[in-house]
Amino acid sequence: MKKVIEPSEFINLKGIEYFNFEEDFMEDNVRCIPMIVRFKMDAVGIKLKLAEWSKFNAYERVELAIKPIPNSTALNEYHNYLVGLIKKYTDNEATIIAVDKSPxxxxxxxxxxxxxxxxxxxxxxxxxxxxxxxxxxxxxxxxxxxxxxxxxxxxxxxxxxxxxx
Known part of the structure; x- marks a missing residue:
């Protein structure tokens, strides 16, 4: 029997760019990290593993998608929020990556x-x-x-x- 996959919490979320093709993003029965979150992770210099992402609750995942990062203060807050979530759920340090200043x-x-x-x-x-x-x-x-x-x-x-x- 084929497992029915529910739509993601991002599909009708207002205020973000989320794409229909992302509904197909599945790996090991875990919905992958949406592009809007990947975009923001690159901006704040954190590589998030799927195993870490899968431990966050729906509210936290949505928060990562909708939280705006228009300036350096917001980028810093986003970085700290994500570092805190990773620590909270995995007891590991976040994987820090270089931020490309000219992507x-x-x-x-x-x-x-x-x-x-x-x-x-x-x-x-x-x-x-x-x-x-x-x-x-x-x-x-x-x-x-x-x-x-x-x-x-x-x-x-x-x-x-x-x-x-």
Whole structure:
């Protein structure tokens, strides 16, 4: 008997960019970390493991998705909140990563080579205008999904959802 997977707590959440293709993000029967949270984790320099994420309660996961990070104070608060959750549930220290001060998704005047390669591989194309018109999180998502070792089956779904194919 096939297990019925309930929709995530993010599907109808107001105030965040959450994508339909993310409903397919499952690993070991655990719903994966949404792109909006991954985006924020990169901004605050924390790598969150799926095993850690799975221990957080629904309220905490939603809080991580909706908590805004518009300035350095908010980034600091987000960082500390996430570090606290990891410590609370795992008794481990958070995995700290370097924060990229010039992330590739912020570059509007060129499409990154890794993305060009993925597009070429799938016989797809994005104009520089289309790239510029995407939101920050959409550009982030496309770059994340085209990296080697990532589950690339969601890349074409994201392209379609973003109106690019």
């Amino acid at each position: 590739a998704w912020r570059e509007l005047n060129q499409i990154q080579p890794i993305l060009k390669e993925k597009l070429q591989e799938l016989d797809l194309h994005i104009s520089i205008n289309q790239w510029k018109n995407l939101s920050d999180i959409q550009r982030f998502v496309l770059l994340k999904l085209c990296r080697p070792g990532h589950e690339n089956k969601n890349f074409p779904k994201a392209m379609l959802e973003f109106g690019l194919s």
